[in-house]
Amino acid sequence: MKSCYLVAALFALQASAVHAEDYKVGSLVIHQPWSRATPKNAPVAGGYLKITNTGTAPDRLVGGSADGAKRFEIHEMKMDGGVMKMRELKDGLEIPPGATVELKPGSYHIMMMNLSRPLAKGDKVKGSLAFEKAGKVDVEFAVEGIGGSPAGMKMNEHGH
Ligand SMILES: [Cu+2]
Numbered sequence: 170m171k172s173c174y175l176v177a178a179l180f181a182l183q184a185s186a187v188h189a190e191d192y193k194v195g196s197l198v199i200h201q202p203w204s205r206a207t208p209k210n211a212p213v214a215g216g217y218l219k220i221t222n223t224g225t226a227p228d229r230l231v232g233g234s235a236d237g238a239k240r241f242e243i244h245e246m247k248m249d250g251g252v253m254k255m256r257e258l259k260d261g262l263e264i265p266p267g268a269t270v271e272l273k274p275g276s277y278h279i280m281m282m283n284l285s286r287p288l289a290k291g292d293k294v295k296g297s298l299a300f301e302k303a304g305k306v307d308v309e310f311a312v313e314g315i316g317g318s319p320a321g322m323k324m325n326e327h328g329h
């Protein structure tokens with residue numbers, strides 16, 4: 170019964186990001202990178218994806234790049250004294266062996282900062298991800314609609 174539930178959950182997730190693709194590097198599989206359309210004059214966009222480590226050793230997402238973004242950071246969101254705050258993960262994000270780590274709104278995410286142009290729904294943003302062991306892989310972020318912002322995800326909390 171557990172596997173049926175998982176399959177249903179996977180279909181639900183895929184339906185929300187139908188334009189995106191999977192990428193492989195080393196023993197890592199990167200599922201469906203996507204981003205969100207940005208409001209005019211908002212120089213920041215989130216990047217979301219899932220990373221599965223099919224190997225036997227841990228790896229870390231340590232950086233990357235996105236076309237048009239001067240800065241590319243890996244963030245986490247956490248409750249801090251009742252307020253949702255985000256901070257940069259300076260040492261990157263660990264992908265344990267056999268695990269799938271999801272970067273999603275309200276949780277771990279990539280922050281594309283100082284964007285040279287707004288992102289529009291349907292755009293593809295070329296970029297790359299850098300892993301400590303697996304190395305670098307080129308990916309493409311599919312830009313979805315603006316949708317609702319996760320609670321507490323405010324630009325002024327970045328403090329950069
Ligand atoms: Cu952030």
